[in-house]
Amino acid sequence: MESIERIKQDIVTFAEEKKEEFEQTSSYIFAHPELAFHEYKSQAALCDLLEKYGFKVTKGVGSLETAFEAVYDSGKPGKTVALMGEYDCLPEIGHGCGHNLIGTSAAGGGIVLKEIMEKYDIGGVLKVLGTPAEEKGSGKAIMLKEGVFEGINAALLMHPSSNSVPDDISFASVAIEFTFHGKPAHAAACPWKGANALSGVQLMFHAVDMMRLHMKDYSRVHGIITEGGVAHNTVTDEAKAVFNIRALEYDYMMELVE
Ligand SMILES: [Zn+2]
Numbered sequence: 526m527e528s529i530e531r532i533k534q535d536i537v538t539f540a541e542e543k544k545e546e547f548e549q550t551s552s553y554i555f556a557h558p559e560l561a562f563h564e565y566k567s568q569a570a571l572c573d574l575l576e577k578y579g580f581k582v583t584k585g586v587g588s589l590e591t592a593f594e595a596v597y598d599s600g601k602p603g604k605t606v607a608l609m610g611e612y613d614c615l616p617e618i619g620h621g622c623g624h625n626l627i628g629t630s631a632a633g634g635g636i637v638l639k640e641i642m643e644k645y646d647i648g649g650v651l652k653v654l655g656t657p658a659e660e661k662g663s664g665k666a667i668m669l670k671e672g673v674f675e676g677i678n679a680a681l682l683m684h685p686s687s688n689s690v691p692d693d694i695s696f697a698s699v700a701i702e703f704t705f706h707g708k709p710a711h712a713a714a715c716p717w718k719g720a721n722a723l724s725g726v727q728l729m730f731h732a733v734d735m736m737r738l739h740m741k742d743y744s745r746v747h748g749i750i751t752e753g754g755v756a757h758n759t760v761t762d763e764a765k766a767v768f769n770i771r772a773l774e775y776d777y778m779m780e781l782v783e
Contacts, residue, residue, distance in 0.1 A: 554612055560616060561662045562662055564658075568584060571612065581595065587673060589667060599649055601649070602648050612624050616660075626685045630683050631654070631682070697772055700769050704763065713758060716760055726753065733748070744772045748768035
């Protein structure tokens with residue numbers, strides 16, 4: 526086996542050679558922002574790039590039309606490693622979160638590593654997985670349920686940031702909508718006949734704030750009121766709030782959900 530330093534140097538060299546092409550793909554995705562589950566142009570751009578460099582590409586994986594799987598099989602025994610790429614944008618903002626860079630990094634990283642595997646005769650299977658709908662809809666969770674990650678020993682993803690770190694914390698996360706039902710009444714003529722659903726929502730926000738004192742480190746509970754009534758002179762009979770609940774561990778997150 527060649528020295529790891531030599532291989533690292535080759536990775537840099539191969540990446541530099543294709544830098545412009547990768548940047549073009551990233552810029553194209555940035556200029557054509559697509560919302561979760563509608564990432565057709567971004568999917569095509571990344572799949573074209575991977576196909577050009579010899580990956581076997583399948584567009585559409587399981588129930589997700591805008592997912593893709595690109596495979597390089599060395600034909601020799603070894604581990605199966607996947608690089609994951611996202612490419613959906615934020616509503617009204619576009620690629621504010623840099624998913625154009627994530628998708629292109631996965632494809633570019635795969636292309637460079639395939640060359641390394643070939644040059645140094647490294648066994649195993651390398652996959653680039655296009656994982657849609659990160660901003661909303663949890664594409665990866667759907668792919669996990671549908672068995673796409675079966676047989677994969679390690680899966681990696683990079684997310685752009687202001688600094689370079691090999692690892693960072695990530696949260697288990699769930700979004701829940703709460704609906705409060707009350708009883709309508711005119712708020713001036715006979716408010717005593719009503720029951721205010723908005724009061725329930727307000728109370729919930731206060732209760733959550735009181736609970737924060739007792740939550741473990743790295744817990745996050747944050748929400749908005751999505752429906753607080755339609756007329757201010759009536760007692761609100763239906764009100765809604767949406768909360769995100771996050772924790773480092775899934776089990777503790779579920780305790781918070783409870
Ligand atoms: Zn993001």
